[in-house]
Amino acid sequence: MTTTIPVAGGAFAPYEVVVGRGLLKAAGAEVAALKPSRAFIVSDETVAAIHGETVRASLAAAGLETGLATVPAGEASKSFEQLEAVLDRLLAEGLDRKSMVVALGGGVVGDLAGLAAALFMRGIDFVQIPTTLLAQVDSSVGGKTAIDTPRGKNLIGAFHQPRRVLADIEALATLPVRQVRSGWAEVLKHGLICDAAFFDWLGGEGAAGASGDPDALERAVIRSVEIKAQIVGEDEKEAGRRALLNLGHTFGHALEAELAFADTLTHGEAVALGCALAFRYSAQQGLCPAAEADRAEAGIRAAGLPTRLSDVDHRFAADALIARMAGDKKAEGGRLTLILARGVGEAFTDKDVDAEAVRAFLIGEGAAEA
Ligand SMILES: NC(=O)c1ccc[n+]([C@@H]2O[C@H](COP(=O)([O-])OP(=O)(O)OC[C@H]3O[C@@H](n4cnc5c(N)ncnc54)[C@H](O)[C@@H]3O)[C@@H](O)[C@H]2O)c1
Numbered sequence: 001m002t003t004t005i006p007v008a009g010g011a012f013a014p015y016e017v018v019v020g021r022g023l024l025k026a027a028g029a030e031v032a033a034l035k036p037s038r039a040f041i042v043s044d045e046t047v048a049a050i051h052g053e054t055v056r057a058s059l060a061a062a063g064l065e066t067g068l069a070t071v072p073a074g075e076a077s078k079s080f081e082q083l084e085a086v087l088d089r090l091l092a093e094g095l096d097r098k099s100m101v102v103a104l105g106g107g108v109v110g111d112l113a114g115l116a117a118a119l120f121m122r123g124i125d126f127v128q129i130p131t132t133l134l135a136q137v138d139s140s141v142g143g144k145t146a147i148d149t150p151r152g153k154n155l156i157g158a159f160h161q162p163r164r165v166l167a168d169i170e171a172l173a174t175l176p177v178r179q180v181r182s183g184w185a186e187v188l189k190h191g192l193i194c195d196a197a198f199f200d201w202l203g204g205e206g207a208a209g210a211s212g213d214p215d216a217l218e219r220a221v222i223r224s225v226e227i228k229a230q231i232v233g234e235d236e237k238e239a240g241r242r243a244l245l246n247l248g249h250t251f252g253h254a255l256e257a258e259l260a261f262a263d264t265l266t267h268g269e270a271v272a273l274g275c276a277l278a279f280r281y282s283a284q285q286g287l288c289p290a291a292e293a294d295r296a297e298a299g300i301r302a303a304g305l306p307t308r309l310s311d312v313d314h315r316f317a318a319d320a321l322i323a324r325m326a327g328d329k330k331a332e333g334g335r336l337t338l339i340l341a342r343g344v345g346e347a348f349t350d351k352d353v354d355a356e357a358v359r360a361f362l363i364g365e366g367a368a369e370a
């Protein structure tokens with residue numbers, strides 16, 4: 001059985017996210033229905049070794065001419081170098097404007113292949129086949145594509161919506177537990193933003209999902225995609241409400257950049273810690289009851305995710321983190337923007353954050369002064 005969630009905005013061509021089992025094997029029929037001239041898979045070396053042949057064979061069985069390009073697994077592949085390599089491969093393969101890029105992998109592959117599709121011949125179609133929990137609940141939906149630079153996370157990119165998303169719960173069976181938890185952080189984030197009952201379910205009956213239980217994972221994926229689809233449908237380019245999906249990310253991206261995107265912290269772990277920081281900062285500023293910050297932290301910690309700077313094997317400097325946060329895409333006219341909360345399920349955007357107050361808060365959290 002599959003669940004189909006529409007992503008309908010008006011600002012872009014609507015598409016559907018299909019969640020279910022056996023979808024890697026069905027990829028050929030799904031992609032062929034979109035009538036591309038051919039389909040070219042972009043994946044990473046790890047995912048290609050595990051799932052590449054299933055998808056390639058399915059595309060070929062559906063009569064599609066196909067091929068496969070891989071990049072090394074990991075965040076470092078969201079780079080100009082790998083973007084150039086993928087684009088060069090698409091050119092060398094002779095893809096045309098009716099060709100379809102098939103992004104098979106986690107958020108790294110989806111962001112990179114999606115950006116390559118946005119740029120190739122000024123934009124060709126792509127399909128997302130997310131194979132990590134994080135990619136199924138978040139990165140495959142909504143059309144944000146990007147690479148990193150040493151100056152910061154996702155600073156070069158484009159909005160380019162996929163034509164279809166195929167989230168196969170069975171693909172998650174091979175995912176290392178650290179990566180399941182990492183995706184769980186973005187699931188928890190959705191509850192923290194706007195669905196307190198979902199957040200409580202994730203820490204109660206649904207908690208088995210954080211250790212890989214497929215039924216709990218499927219429910220978590222479906223609810224997450226429903227939340228994300230509704231928000232991006234209203235606000236594709238983050239003019240307003242979409243910024244809420246960035247809860248935990250202004251802190252989290254600063255932590256990732258300070259660690260030079262090393263796997264000391266995965267993106268999901270950085271978001272988990274960033275969400276805990278955003279809730280504690282909200283409480284410190286009197287915007288949110290301390291008990292709600294404790295509730296958020298307890299839910300995150302129960303899933304085995306970090307909530308304190310001291311959980312990371314690195315001493316962060318407050319000044320460096322503030323400088324990173326000032327370079328965040330949400331900052332306007334030199335003022336920091338943060339997604340804060342009045343309680344679990346009640347996130348809001350503050351566009352006029354006092355950087356000195358955040359600096360003092362970070363020092364209180366254990367960051368070095370400079
Ligand atoms: N575009 C968006 O809206 C959006 C949203 C959230 C995150 N992101 C981005 O997503 C990236 C993180 O994505 P991620 O957490 O999926 O990381 P990832 O893509 O690096 O995947 C994590 C690891 O899991 C491996 N893997 C993937 N699928 C597997 C499977 N089924 N079995 C075994 N191993 C598998 C990968 O090879 C990799 O080593 C970050 O760059 C983040 O910025 C983007």
Ligand SMILES: O=C(O)C(=O)C[C@@H](O)[C@H](O)[C@H](O)COP(=O)(O)O
Binds near residue numbers: 153186
């Ligand atoms: O889809 C969104 O919007 C998000 O903010 C989802 C985030 O989880 C994701 O990490 C996104 O890539 C961050 O976007 P950015 O604009 O801060 O780079």
Ligand SMILES: [Zn+2]
Binds near residue numbers: 186249267271
């Ligand atoms: Zn994220």
